[in-house]
Amino acid sequence: MSTRSPVRVLIHGASGRMGRALLRLAAERDDLAVVAAVSARGDALPEAGAVPVLPAARLSDAPAFDVVVDFSLPEAFDPLLATCLARGAALVSGTTGLSAGQFAALDAAAARIPALWAPNFSVGVAVLTELVRQASAALPGWDADVVEAHHIHKKDAPSGTALQLGAAVEAGRGRAPHYASLRAGDIVGEHTVQLAGAGERLELVHRATNRDIFARGALEAARRLAGRGSGRVGFGALLLGGAAR
Ligand SMILES: NC(=O)c1ccc[n+]([C@@H]2O[C@H](COP(=O)([O-])OP(=O)(O)OC[C@H]3O[C@@H](n4cnc5c(N)ncnc54)[C@H](OP(=O)(O)O)[C@@H]3O)[C@@H](O)[C@H]2O)c1
Numbered sequence: 130m131s132t133r134s135p136v137r138v139l140i141h142g143a144s145g146r147m148g149r150a151l152l153r154l155a156a157e158r159d160d161l162a163v164v165a166a167v168s169a170r171g172d173a174l175p176e177a178g179a180v181p182v183l184p185a186a187r188l189s190d191a192p193a194f195d196v197v198v199d200f201s202l203p204e205a206f207d208p209l210l211a212t213c214l215a216r217g218a219a220l221v222s223g224t225t226g227l228s229a230g231q232f233a234a235l236d237a238a239a240a241r242i243p244a245l246w247a248p249n250f251s252v253g254v255a256v257l258t259e260l261v262r263q264a265s266a267a268l269p270g271w272d273a274d275v276v277e278a279h280h281i282h283k284k285d286a287p288s289g290t291a292l293q294l295g296a297a298v299e300a301g302r303g304r305a306p307h308y309a310s311l312r313a314g315d316i317v318g319e320h321t322v323q324l325a326g327a328g329e330r331l332e333l334v335h336r337a338t339n340r341d342i343f344a345r346g347a348l349e350a351a352r353r354l355a356g357r358g359s360g361r362v363g364f365g366a367l368l369l370g371g372a373a374r
Contacts, residue, residue, distance in 0.1 A: 136162070142205070143176075164191070202224065239359060247293075255364060266302060
């Protein structure tokens with residue numbers, strides 16, 4: 130049992146697939162205390178238990194919090210970032226499909242608050258990203274493709290994780306890969322980086338079978354980010370001690 134006060138967390142996007150997993154898993158930790166759950170409509174949520182649920186329009190009424198864990202939609206991002214700045218709270222966001230302008234605003238905000246955005250909070254993908262960079266650097270003349278598959282409700286394509294892996298390919302060999310996206314059934318998330326040369330092919334694959342891995346990673350990131358100084362940090366850097374965003 131921890132002797133420190135629990136980190137006060139606001140879950141943003143609480144009624145979603147990820148938000149409900151975050152509420153359930155946060156309740157199992159004694160180093161985190163969820164103080165509010167926010168969704169677009171603010172409908173009652175069984176997973177929230179005694180935690181107050183607020184509609185996004187009443188975000189400013191939330192009780193004091195140290196860190197937000199956000200898995201929502203890009204249109205929710207700007208008011209959320211403004212609230213974090215106003216409260217001096219840290220932000221952990223896994224929301225994908227953010228615009229270049231929103232990333233620029235996140236970088237600017239990181240001058241004043243701790244901030245972490247990651248397209249994938251699985252430890253396996255953090256390691257895969259580094260392997261992809263190494264393989265691409267070793268095989269600079271080969272064709273490179275990033276193929277991703279997700280459930281039919283996913284709105285953005287290619288996935289944020291595919292773009293992170295593509296950036297690793299580009300960092301390794303100096304050229305971006307091709308992308309392909311599949312949307313089918315209830316696939317949690319699959320990513321393949323294929324490097325193809327004449328007469329041989331290398332495939333690096335990650336398959337997520339349960340979205341709890343992302344929720345666990347994001348909650349651990351929230352605990353580590355709260356209380357840090359301002360600045361933007363990546364998930365790999367925070368957890369694995371690497372340097373990548
Ligand atoms: N980084 C990672 O590891 C990772 C892993 C999985 C998913 N994701 C990303 O996380 C995001 C959420 O995924 P999901 O599958 O949980 O989505 P989802 O099931 O569609 O849930 C979306 C959530 O956002 C809320 N929301 C929508 N508009 C909002 C607004 N304007 N203000 C506040 N909240 C708003 C919704 O509230 P209502 O229910 O009231 O509409 C709901 O709670 C997506 O961008 C997805 O790509 C990232």
